[in-house]
Amino acid sequence: MRHEVNEVVATILKLRDAADRIGLPIIYVNDNFGEWHSERYRLVERALGSKDAQELVAKLAPRDGDYFIIKPQFSGFYATNLPVLLPKLGVDRLVLTGMSADICVLFTAADAHMRDYRLWIPEDAVAAQTRERRRWALEIMKQSMDAEIRAATRLKLSAWAEKGRKK
Numbered sequence: 001m002r003h004e005v006n007e008v009v010a011t012i013l014k015l016r017d018a019a020d021r022i023g024l025p026i027i028y029v030n031d032n033f034g035e036w037h038s039e040r041y042r043l044v045e046r047a048l049g050s051k052d053a054q055e056l057v058a059k060l061a062p063r064d065g066d067y068f069i070i071k072p073q074f075s076g077f078y079a080t081n082l083p084v085l086l087p088k089l090g091v092d093r094l095v096l097t098g099m100s101a102d103i104c105v106l107f108t109a110a111d112a113h114m115r116d117y118r119l120w121i122p123e124d125a126v127a128a129q130t131r132e133r134r135r136w137a138l139e140i141m142k143q144s145m146d147a148e149i150r151a152a153t154r155l156k157l158s159a160w161a162e163k164g165r166k167k
Contacts, residue, residue: 004127005099009056011125011152012097018157025089027067029076029108043070074104077111086117093118093164095157101126102137109141119147120160 019026030043044061062068069080076082086094094117098105105126109119121141128134141147148155 004131005056008097008099008125008127009059011122013059015095015097015122015125015152015157019095022158022161024157024161025067025091026062026065027069027082027085028062029069029071029080029082029104031104032070032072039070074107075111076104076108077115078107083115091117093120093160095120095122095125095160097122097125099127102128102133106137106141109145109147113145113147118164119145120155121147121149122152122155123149124151124153 016026033043035042044057050057067085069076069082069085071078071080073079094112096105096109096112096119100106101121105121109121112119119141121138123134123138126134126138128137138149142149148160
């Protein structure tokens with residue numbers, strides 16, 4: 001599992017770099033881990049305290065120019081300012097990545113789909129507790145939410161973003 005997570009992190013970082021090159025916003029949506037008075041730096045600091053995840057957290061940590069939203073539940077839309085932020089940014093399509101394909105990514109994808117966002121979930125940029133759960137979640141997002149499920153190596157972010165601009 002550790003090897004898979006390292007590969008997912010590497011893919012997420014490549015996608016983040018590609019988004020930076022073409023000027024797309026980066027939005028981190030993070031659990032509050034029960035810390036209702038928390039903020040970005042405290043959550044990152046807490047995650048850095050975990051020896052198992054320290055290296056990965058350091059690589060993936062939000063940068064100063066990135067957007068950061070704390071969520072109280074599984075979906076990035078539930079009780080957050082994401083539904084207000086996305087229209088302000090002119091976003092009509094989302095690329096969802098993350099460590100819980102079968103929970104947080106799935107619930108966020110469902111809420112995004114209900115709001116008519118086009119979705120790409122790069123299969124090599126999400127992880128789950130097991131390969132079976134990851135595959136199951138990706139299949140649901142593909143079949144039920146019309147999400148693009150293709151590896152980041154098989155679909156360029158710039159091409160995906162351009163499709164949205166041609167509307």
